[in-house]
Amino acid sequence: MCSIASCSTTTTPQTSDNLAAPISDPTYIPRESYQIALQHLQARLRNAPAPDPFILKSSTFDFAWCQPRPGRNTTLKDLTTRLEHESALARDLAQLHGATGSEDAFNKGLTFLYRWATEGTLFNAYELGMNASSASFPGMEKGYCNRSWNMMLDSIWQTYGLINFSEAYSILKASELSADHKKELDTVRTWLKTRLVPAVNAGFHAWTRFADANPKSRAYKRYRSDNHLSWSLAGLATAGYALEDKALLDYVYYGTAYDDGTSGPYENPSSLTKLIPFAIKANGEIFDEAERSAQHKGFFYGNFSLWALVITAINTEQASYPPVWETQFSPESGTIAMALDRYAPFVSGELPLTDPEEQTKPEFFSFIYRLVVHRDWVRNARIPLYQKAANAAESQSIRQGLGSIDLITVKPENPKQN
Numbered sequence: 001m002c003s004i005a006s007c008s009t010t011t012t013p014q015t016s017d018n019l020a021a022p023i024s025d026p027t028y029i030p031r032e033s034y035q036i037a038l039q040h041l042q043a044r045l046r047n048a049p050a051p052d053p054f055i056l057k058s059s060t061f062d063f064a065w066c067q068p069r070p071g072r073n074t075t076l077k078d079l080t081t082r083l084e085h086e087s088a089l090a091r092d093l094a095q096l097h098g099a100t101g102s103e104d105a106f107n108k109g110l111t112f113l114y115r116w117a118t119e120g121t122l123f124n125a126y127e128l129g130m131n132a133s134s135a136s137f138p139g140m141e142k143g144y145c146n147r148s149w150n151m152m153l154d155s156i157w158q159t160y161g162l163i164n165f166s167e168a169y170s171i172l173k174a175s176e177l178s179a180d181h182k183k184e185l186d187t188v189r190t191w192l193k194t195r196l197v198p199a200v201n202a203g204f205h206a207w208t209r210f211a212d213a214n215p216k217s218r219a220y221k222r223y224r225s226d227n228h229l230s231w232s233l234a235g236l237a238t239a240g241y242a243l244e245d246k247a248l249l250d251y252v253y254y255g256t257a258y259d260d261g262t263s264g265p266y267e268n269p270s271s272l273t274k275l276i277p278f279a280i281k282a283n284g285e286i287f288d289e290a291e292r293s294a295q296h297k298g299f300f301y302g303n304f305s306l307w308a309l310v311i312t313a314i315n316t317e318q319a320s321y322p323p324v325w326e327t328q329f330s331p332e333s334g335t336i337a338m339a340l341d342r343y344a345p346f347v348s349g350e351l352p353l354t355d356p357e358e359q360t361k362p363e364f365f366s367f368i369y370r371l372v373v374h375r376d377w378v379r380n381a382r383i384p385l386y387q388k389a390a391n392a393a394e395s396q397s398i399r400q401g402l403g404s405i406d407l408i409t410v411k412p413e414n415p416k417q418n
Contacts, residue, residue, distance in 0.1 A: 087164030132209030156203035159235030284342030
């Protein structure tokens, strides 16, 4: 039996069926890009540092969102940055184990999960005194970059850590090595459910409870539509699927009441089926596009929110909830499929961006189409449209939630008209 310390042998590759799990179809013949992706992950394993979980030094957090070098172990910016990067490494190592059976990768990945679960400090807005209805918090007020309410709203970016660590946990738990590490995996599971899920959910409630209490506010529509909501759902859906937590998934999908242990029972007014009508216009445009157009970042933020909606839709469908891709939840709104249709020609390069001053590279978002192009609902004219978008970029590794796209999806053949 191997301890969490490094082992040099391999086991039979075994993967879960979660979104970040490597392709497990026994008939799949790996392409060169798949092998290159594995080489990248093997280098990640060789060069992996020791885990460095965030451990708060003082009794409270600073925000420091705009500082290029935020205070170490004192700021939310430092926490979210390290949580994102270390959870992505754990996910990458889990993917390497899932693809190759590497015990080194299993043990190193589990070490990151376990160290964060047993040593790390998280930011839970409820525990720190948030009053969402009045947008208040007993903290600093030193301009935007240290405004306490912005800190509550941006605490949801712990969601990247929730997605990555949940994916890593799911892959490692499916391994034949998991029986020898039940205690450590149980500790990780408990931490995900009772600490990291509540931390993300509290930030989510900063958005939803403010909107609940202020329906006549000029900011109401944003608080019901913004990408922060999409990404909160993506994290909670990924965790719900990894933990097989039906109550959490019902909360994400339908909006039924859920108590994370800190929040108290709360019905979700921005569940997936309720968020889509706010977030997607009838022409397929994502709310954030117009909201960010003055900053010349409209295309980026529209697709950024769509990315999270796609993650949530895949996870909930995988968990046997009704597919939402083509469902129009109100006559005035669009669907996820309509949004994908709208943005695909820009991603593929067939159309130029409508804002010539935007610096976004549209092809970056081609991975979104890699995730959906082979799904059953993609038919007729959508096939070549999505194929072109999926082929717009070379191999990609996405830190937030997915890892190596070549490990988890099959790149489509050159588009053919159907």
